[in-house]
Amino acid sequence: MDEMKETYIQEANELLENLESSLLSLEDNPNDKSNIEQVFRVMHTLKGNSSMFGLVKIAEFVHDLETIYDKIRQGEMQLSREILNTTLASFDHLNKIIIDSELEEQDNKDNHYNLIAEIHKFIGKGGDLNLSTEVNNIVEEVVEETIDGPKTYYIYFEPNESIFLDGSNPLFLIAELAAFGKNIVVPHFKSVGSIENFVPTNCFTYWDIYLESSVSKSDILDVFVFVEGSSTIEITEIPFTELIANASFNEVVTSSIFKDLKTDVTSILLLAETIGKKVEAKAVEVEKSSEVHEAKPTETVKTKSESKEKVVSSIRVASDKLDELMNLVSELVTTQASLTLYNEKNETPELEIISENIEKLSRRLRDIAFGMTLVPINNMFSRFQRLVRDVSMALGKEVQFVTEGGETELDKSIIETLTDPLMHIIRNSLDHGLEQPDIREEQNKDRKGTVKLKAFYSGISVYIQIIDDGKGIDAEIIRKKAISKGFLREDEVLTDKEIFDFIFYPGFSTAEVITDISGRGVGMDVVKRNITDLKGVVSVESKVGVGTTLTIKLPLSLSIIDGLLVEIQKVNYIIPLSVVNKCYEVENSEMVDNFNKLLILDEKQVPFINIRNEFGYKKLKASDKSQIIVVSDGDKEVGISVDYIVGEYQAVVKPIGKYYKNQDFISGATILGDGSIALVMDTHKIVDLYTEHVKLEAK
Amino acid sequence: MKTEATNEKLTGETKSFLSFRLAEEHFTIPVMKIMEILEVPKITKVPQAPNFLVGVINLRGAVLPVIDTRIKFGMSAIEYTINTCILVLNIEVNDEELVVGALVDSVSEVFELHDSQIKPSPTIASRYRADYISGMIQENDQFMMVLNIDKVFSSNDLESISDSKEITLKED
Numbered sequence: 001m002d003e004m005k006e007t008y009i010q011e012a013n014e015l016l017e018n019l020e021s022s023l024l025s026l027e028d029n030p031n032d033k034s035n036i037e038q039v040f041r042v043m044h045t046l047k048g049n050s051s052m053f054g055l056v057k058i059a060e061f062v063h064d065l066e067t068i069y070d071k072i073r074q075g076e077m078q079l080s081r082e083i084l085n086t087t088l089a090s091f092d093h094l095n096k097i098i099i100d101s102e103l104e105e106q107d108n109k110d111n112h113y114n115l116i117a118e119i120h121k122f123i124g125k126g127g128d129l130n131l132s133t134e135v136n137n138i139v140e141e142v143v144e145e146t147i148d149g150p151k152t153y154y155i156y157f158e159p160n161e162s163i164f165l166d167g168s169n170p171l172f173l174i175a176e177l178a179a180f181g182k183n184i185v186v187p188h189f190k191s192v193g194s195i196e197n198f199v200p201t202n203c204f205t206y207w208d209i210y211l212e213s214s215v216s217k218s219d220i221l222d223v224f225v226f227v228e229g230s231s232t233i234e235i236t237e238i239p240f241t242e243l244i245a246n247a248s249f250n251e252v253v254t255s256s257i258f259k260d261l262k263t264d265v266t267s268i269l270l271l272a273e274t275i276g277k278k279v280e281a282k283a284v285e286v287e288k289s290s291e292v293h294e295a296k297p298t299e300t301v302k303t304k305s306e307s308k309e310k311v312v313s314s315i316r317v318a319s320d321k322l323d324e325l326m327n328l329v330s331e332l333v334t335t336q337a338s339l340t341l342y343n344e345k346n347e348t349p350e351l352e353i354i355s356e357n358i359e360k361l362s363r364r365l366r367d368i369a370f371g372m373t374l375v376p377i378n379n380m381f382s383r384f385q386r387l388v389r390d391v392s393m394a395l396g397k398e399v400q401f402v403t404e405g406g407e408t409e410l411d412k413s414i415i416e417t418l419t420d421p422l423m424h425i426i427r428n429s430l431d432h433g434l435e436q437p438d439i440r441e442e443q444n445k446d447r448k449g450t451v452k453l454k455a456f457y458s459g460i461s462v463y464i465q466i467i468d469d470g471k472g473i474d475a476e477i478i479r480k481k482a483i484s485k486g487f488l489r490e491d492e493v494l495t496d497k498e499i500f501d502f503i504f505y506p507g508f509s510t511a512e513v514i515t516d517i518s519g520r521g522v523g524m525d526v527v528k529r530n531i532t533d534l535k536g537v538v539s540v541e542s543k544v545g546v547g548t549t550l551t552i553k554l555p556l557s558l559s560i561i562d563g564l565l566v567e568i569q570k571v572n573y574i575i576p577l578s579v580v581n582k583c584y585e586v587e588n589s590e591m592v593d594n595f596n597k598l599l600i601l602d603e604k605q606v607p608f609i610n611i612r613n614e615f616g617y618k619k620l621k622a623s624d625k626s627q628i629i630v631v632s633d634g635d636k637e638v639g640i641s642v643d644y645i646v647g648e649y650q651a652v653v654k655p656i657g658k659y660y661k662n663q664d665f666i667s668g669a670t671i672l673g674d675g676s677i678a679l680v681m682d683t684h685k686i687v688d689l690y691t692e693h694v695k696l697e698a699k
Numbered sequence: 700m701k702t703e704a705t706n707e708k709l710t711g712e713t714k715s716f717l718s719f720r721l722a723e724e725h726f727t728i729p730v731m732k733i734m735e736i737l738e739v740p741k742i743t744k745v746p747q748a749p750n751f752l753v754g755v756i757n758l759r760g761a762v763l764p765v766i767d768t769r770i771k772f773g774m775s776a777i778e779y780t781i782n783t784c785i786l787v788l789n790i791e792v793n794d795e796e797l798v799v800g801a802l803v804d805s806v807s808e809v810f811e812l813h814d815s816q817i818k819p820s821p822t823i824a825s826r827y828r829a830d831y832i833s834g835m836i837q838e839n840d841q842f843m844m845v846l847n848i849d850k851v852f853s854s855n856d857l858e859s860i861s862d863s864k865e866i867t868l869k870e871d
Contacts (some may be wrong), residue, residue: 334760571743615746656745656755658797659764663748669755669762677743677757689747 008053010316012098015046020091021382023084024389030079039087040069046094055101058094061112064119065090071123086118088386150181150214152238154268158206160230165201168227174207176223181213182244186253190260206232208263210253212244236265240272249275319412322373329362329369330652333560334671336362337650341673363650366560371409377455377464378406380415384426388451391430398437398448399430405455410462414534414554418464421527425466425550426451428524433470433548443545445469464552473542475499481508500540504528535667555667561653563670564629565646565678569617572678573642574651574670579631579683583645589622591641599628599639606630608639609690631683638687653680665689711814718807718843719786721769725843727836728788730809732848734798737785750776756800758787765800766852777802792853799852812836817845 022038029035043066051059065087071077093111103109155177159170174185186208192198211220217235224233243249252271256263336358343355381403392399410418434440434449441447452467475496482488482502502508506525531538535555542548563574564583584601591599591610598605608628612619620626620643628639651670656679660666665685669677715730742754742765751770755762765785769777777783782805790797817834833847 331760571746617746654762656762657764657799659752659766659799660745660748660755663745665747666745669743671757671760671762675757676741677755677762679743679745679755 005053008049008055009098011049012046012094015042015049016091016095016098017379017382018042019046020088020386023087023091024382024385026079027084027389030084033073036069036073036079040066040073043069050101057103057112058097058101061090061097061116062094064116064123068119068122077122083122086115086122090115090119150212150241152241152243152272153209153211153213153217153220154236154238154263154265155209155211155220156206156232156234156236156263157209157224158232159203159227161199161202161204163203163227163231166227166230170203170205170207170227173223173227174209177209177211177220180211180215180220183212184210184244184250184253186210186257186263188256188260188262189258208253208256210244212241234265236269238269238272240275243272243275246275317372319373322369325369326373329366330560332362333366333650333652334673337673338675339673359650366650370560373411374409375412375415376406377408377410377415378403380419380422381406381453383419384423384453387423387426388430391427392434395430396436397430397434399434400448400450402450402452403454404452408455408457408462410455410554417530417534418552418554421530421552422453422464422466424524424527426453429466429468429470429548429550433468433472435471462554464554466550467547469547472544472546472548473500473503473540474544475542478502497539497541500542503540504538561651561680563649563651563680565649565651565672566627566629566642567644567646568611568615568642572646572672572676574649574678574680575629575631575640575683576680577648579633581630581632581637584628584630584639585625586628586641587622588620588624588626591626601628601630601639604637606637606639608641609686610641611686612641614686614689614693633684633687638683640683640686649678651678651680713811713813715809716812716845717786717809719803720805720807721772721803722774725807725841726846727843728786728846728848732788732790734787734789736806737787737800739779739783739785739802753802756785758798758800761798763787763798763800765802768801768803771851777804780804788848788852790849790852792849797852801848801852810838820844 019039019042022035022042026032026035026039043062047059047062047066050056050062068077068083068087072079072083077083093108093115096105097103097108097112100108103112157170157174159168163170177183178185188206188208190204190206192204217237220235221228221233224231227233249271253263253268336355339355339358343351384403385401388399388401429451434451435443435445437447437449440449450467450469452465454463454465454467456463478499479488479494482499482505483490485505485508487502487505487508488494504524504527508524528538531552531554537553539551539553540548541551561574562577564577564580566573566575582601584599586599586601591608597607597609599608600606606628610619626641626643627645628641629645630637630639632638649670649672653668653670656666656669665682665688666679667682667685668680670680672678716727717730717733718725718727720726737756737758740756742756744754745752748754751767753765753767755764757763767777769775783802784806785800785802786806787798787800790799817836820829820832820835831847831851832844834845836843836845
């Protein structure tokens with residue numbers, strides 16, 4: 001049962017996520033029919049799931065909520081801001097009660113009944129006639145659904161004259177109805193009129209159908225689903241049974257057969273009263289449960305057709321299974337490396353073919369396995385829609401939230417860890433970045449501020465940017481603040497970029513007014529720490545009056561990479577192939593420590609780093625040769641010197657453990673075919689190491 | 700205390716310990732903490748690391764950091780002999796399990812000890828940090844220190860030892 005409940009919660013969470021994004025897009029386009037449909041459908045599925053698991057309180061709650069959207073869908077109600085607010089509040093509430101389904105927490109309980117009252121206000125609201133009949137209908141429907149035994153229905157079915165042209169056959173529909181239970185079908189013929197006006201392809205028949213069955217009214221309506229719009233269908237419930245088998249009843253209703261004579265419903269009811277057996281409503285408790293069960297069959301029918309496409313396109317897999325798959329793929333890649341090595345030593349042509357095939361296969365397997373653990377960042381983006389909406393409302397700011405690159409894929413666990421930091425950054429942008437609408441207008445800016453969330457790939461990294469067009473950050477203010485807090489000496493000269501980095505210092509907040517939303521000075525340092533934990537880098541760019549851009553750079557899921565295997569001081573290193581641009585051979589005498597430390601390669605000046613220097617190894621003889629690997633570092637190119645280039649290598653990157661956390665220019669290690677270890681180099685960090693080194697020397 | 704020894708025997712536990720040697724000194728740690736004992740394989744040195752971190756090894760597909768226990772204890776760096784070996788230890792730091800290899804000069808023996816036989820360590824005249832030692836035992840007139848390896852090898856101590864971080868130019 002626990003496992004089932006888990007499944008329920010998992011699915012409910014997904015549905016709610018879905019619901020939220022639909023609701024928010026509904027807010028932007030309140031008249032979008034497809035969105036309303038979507039909201040309704042999701043609620044409907046949630047209701048079905050909840051009742052299937054016996055979570056009556058949730059099911060009832062969603063049912064009420066769903067009723068509002070059903071009405072909007074039918075055009076009987078207009079979507080209003082109040083409705084949306086209540087729905088979003090209900091959404092929050094649902095998020096809580098899917099775990100606390102019995103409303104054991106007092107807060108949830110209070111909230112639950114308050115919201116139900118609010119929802120009922122909407123359902124019962126609006127004095128127009130149309131609406132009140134609808135309410136009656138609903139009441140009727142509910143009553144109907146509570147009765148479990150067989151009932152008698154009188155169905156009047158008059159198809160549109162051109163029904164045959166649509167390819168429908170009314171007799172099939174009647175046969176379908178007849179399958180529900182005992183019945184009497186009484187056909188009536190309309191007058192065909194004069195012979196000149198007679199259209200032979202038209203339908204001139206209408207029917208009275210008396211049906212005794214335990215199906216619900218909506219089941220009967222479902223039969224007519226394709227002709228509903230064009231035909232006249234009236235279904236009346238006769239609260240008596242044992243009519244069909246009754247001879248006198250039979251006689252009366254069939255008396256009008258083939259005649260163009262409409263049956264009077266009230267007379268039928270009167271007749272039924274005299275001969276039929278009254279259907280008794282069952283005890284209240286049973287009613288409730290039957291209502292809940294009632295929702296199930298229709299539910300499954302509806303979702304089946306809907307989820308069919310989804311079933312084909314995706315299945316649910318436990319993430320630990322994926323992890324295991326990844327581990328196996330990693331081991332396969334390692335084993336394959338030993339095979340390749342063995343083959344190099346004992347050159348057997350047959351083995352070489354096999355080994356190459358296995359290499360190809362494992363590479364493809366690797367790519368597929370990796371693709372599975374990645375999820376589009378869009379899932380996270382949609383969560384922020386809500387945040388932006390709520391926060392901007394609370395602040396009285398007008399905000400347009402734009403997302404870009406939602407299809408960018410990231411490791412699922414990374415996305416989860418990123419959510420909180422991003423939320424904080426966006427909150428900051430809304431609170432401190434964007435100005436109030438009036439102020440914006442004064443500055444000739446659009447009243448509506450824009451916050452843009454953008455994701456894209458570059459090299460081995462994924463970039464996520466939060467861009468606002470607000471007032472920007474004044475570097476001078478940050479600088480003064482940093483000095484007053486003692487982070488900076490007054491005579492120190494820093495670039496704007498370095499100054500903006502102070503934002504991430506613990507206990508640094510420039511907000512003059514501390515608000516509910518942000519500005520307590522905790523936060524940005526936590527943001528930075530979270531991102532650093534993911535091996536990411538965060539930086540800020542800003543222009544006063546123009547806006548602020550915050551960039552997060554994250555490594556792609558790096559557990560298996562294509563790399564260049566090189567040797568330095570008899571230790572093997574892997575340089576990710578994705579950053580390698582070109583390799584050159586130079587004489588060590590060329591790598592002199594001149595002022596700029598530049599090498600001329602292909603008539604281009606390239607700064608270089610003598611890695612033996614950085615690692616503290618002895619210099620090589622000037623007459624020997626070194627290999628220069630030109631790697632890209634952001635938009636720059638840097639040459640890195642190594643002793644030898646061994647070759648290309650597919651590396652399974654493993655962590656080297658916390659002991660080496662200060663050696664972050666080594667991002668991991670990999671095991672080579674012969675069992676020895678190669679260290680995976682992070683060239684970006686090597687450049688950092690070098691710049692730090694140079695700075696130290698300058699001091 | 701001695702009169703209560705029998706009582707304590709009833710309440711305490713008997714555990715297995717392994718003793719090993721660093722230079723001329725003997726230490727012991729609970730066997731429970733040791734996953735295996737390895738001969739010294741090829742060690743890959745990580746550049747710029749503090750000198751007690753001798754490098755990483757391949758432990759059946761996993762990458763295992765190896766520590767020179769002698770340097771960690773303020774002695775000279777280990778000299779590799781036929782008896783030198785690596786204890787693969789499973790330590791716990793801040794509720795996190797960490798596997799680390801510890802280079803020692805040699806391992807001596809495994810023996811059983813009852814809790815009551817472990818004496819509190821003398822707080823004065825100790826060369827080692829008090830929290831590294833969880834007790835002392837006496838065997839054949841020889842004292843042996845029972846190490847609290849969770850403390851000794853916790854990576855958190857890296858910062859406090861970072862003064863030993865120096866660029867090693869001695870190679871080649």
